[in-house]
Amino acid sequence: MTSTTRLVGATALVALLSGTATIAAAEEMFVPVLTYRTGAYAPNGIPFTDGFVDYLKLVNARDGGVGGIKLVWEECEFGYATDRGVECYERLKRRRPVAVNPLSTGVTFALTEKAPGDKIPLFTTGYGRSDSADGRVFAWNFPLLGTYWDAADILLQHVAKKEGGNLKGKKIALVYHDSPYGKEPIPVLDERARSMGYELIKLPVTHPGVEQKATWLQIRQGRPDYVFLWGWGVMNSAAIKEAVAVGYPRSKMYGVWWAAAEPDVIPAGQTAAGFNGLTLQAGAEKNSAVHKAILVNVHDKKAGTGKREGVGTVLYNRGVISAMLVVEAIRAAQGKFGKKAMTGEQVRWGAEHLNIDAARIKAMGFEGMLQPIKTSCADHVGAQRSRIHTWDGKQWSYTSDWYSADRNSLRKLVESSANKYAAEKRVQPRDCSKEK
């Protein structure tokens, strides 16, 4: 028996020591795909990754890559566990990625410490740390399209509008995933509770969030006027089922953009009707030009990553948009550095100089899904706009106009938090007037 075990051990050691570092050739650009196709967060991780990879396939098949350079990618499963996510990053880092999408707030926090040293930009489209909107301190983080503080602000604008502009004396319950992700909106909600006069009830839900009986009993007792749901994975559908069980009206529930997709409402069936969610710009759109292009160039050639029916669902679209932002950052970088394979450092420059206007959005086939995006050295978000969409039992449809987050008041919070981080880390913020 010992000889067998020794053999297994030796094989393992040799394989690990030799490694499979296949450095990307100069004519390719490598995009790592951190994902979770298993575990409690798989219902949401799968459509996102399918959309992300499908868009990369589309760019290769239709355009021959970006500026003539093919994209290559590799998936790495980490099951939403931070330590395994970091291992994935270390594993894929050797192929010189142009940008990393961590797809987890916890992993984003860990990689924020590593990315500057490795010179790899982090794209955290609609997630990550909110204060990383401040590009002076967080040069390598790009929370594009909106942070959780923007989301909290927009949700408050929406419910205030419903109440005729006044939230005084109202009660809002925040049901949140007890992790950095779920805790992110609390500073903004707390601050607004003071200025707007509502009462905030904070109800943490422990990972993975299957068990929420106690939380919803508290809601039944406290009778909040609105419930903001900051969940992810099975926690979302569990919350909606519990809301049904305690008789809390779904129309008073608002999910952040990670709690506003099909896998969250479908398990609750018809009873989920009326549930509202924020969109990260796009919701469930199936008929944009980009979808037709993906169906023709990817799915019709039997190269689709997921099921054909999945194309155009909320999280699929978010994956497509996240991949598109990486591609556009590469394109912007190629505009300055020439049409060749870009490095992470060059793509970071591109991401900081994104300027996706209405004409470009139309040309890419995202018309109606996106609003213009423009980033700068100081502003790494680029656009802070969102709509509300509502589930009618069969599909999502928009039930509000575009909102814009209150840039001025949030910026103060962002800067004070970023400055605190810089002081703790003992780093000097960049001077944006000197950046080219």
Add this chain to the structure above:
Amino acid sequence: MIYRENGQFKTSYRADQQFFPIRQDRLFMLGLLVVAAVIVPLTASEYLLNAILIPWLILSLAAIGLNILVGYCGQISLGAGGIMAVGAYAAYNIFLRVPVLSFPVVLILSGCAAAAVGMVFGIPSLRIRGLYLAIATLAAQFFIDWLFSRVGWFTNGQPSGSVSTPTIEILGWSLASAESRYLFLLAVVGLLAACAKNLARGHIGRAWMATRDMDVAAEVIGIRLVHAKLTAFGVSSSYLGVAGALWGFLHLGSWEPLAFDITLALAILFMIIIGGLGSVLGGFLGAGFFVALPIFLNRLPVLLGVEWSTATVAHLEQMIFGGLIIFFLIVEPHGLARLWSIGKEKLRLWPFPH
């Protein structure tokens, strides 16, 4: 033939009581040390260091710490994750609030803080034992989890509850690169492992083992149970605390309370069960099993050139890993360390077994 101690006569008590009484063992350890301290940092890739060797060293230290309590003193504990969190947050706060202190001093202080907390939560062990004690330590785990995620002072008021650490410098030596962190960890873990081995074979360790084997009998022969149990909790917790601080500062760089939850506590407990209860070597083997094997299984299809979907590979990884745990427990319930000593016994007779 090679591994045989014939002709090595011990002429003094000193020689008889040394760490590795057999010359071949000493040479082997020396060789291992040279490989670990010179050859590995020179040749290993950044990935191997960052993703495998560094977490392995830190978790080995944690496993050795828990082994002192569970393996040597027989007090079962499910609170290892919480005690590691105490060490990590103590180090974070000391580093933040007293910036003049050097990192090794911070490490020692965080070990002391964890030891104090561990001894407090060890008090129930004086009255209860076995499964009941396990439940009491589980309470410690949940209490500490709750404390760090709810009390803002510990995380310096971070909105997300996630803290991050600056790059460490020790007397001008920066621990930014993977090699430097590895070498620092090797020194710390090597030193503490040697201390643990020495403690375990001294009178303190004998008191622990007597308590483990039968506490009434131990009391009858004059061992103070209060003293034995609380020292085991204290020493074990200080090891776990140092491991927690290292895990936060040198491996994660940024962490949230979730990083030290019950999953980690159970993983460390499984490490010592698989590695071998009551053995320092077992800590290293068990941690290696838990760190390297899942990653190896995950990468195996790519290494073999098989194209499977990410989900299939992830499911297979979990199934095979679970299967191997059961396999090793059936083949050798005393852990991998026992397999190692059986191997050594066989080697002494090789090539002429009777």
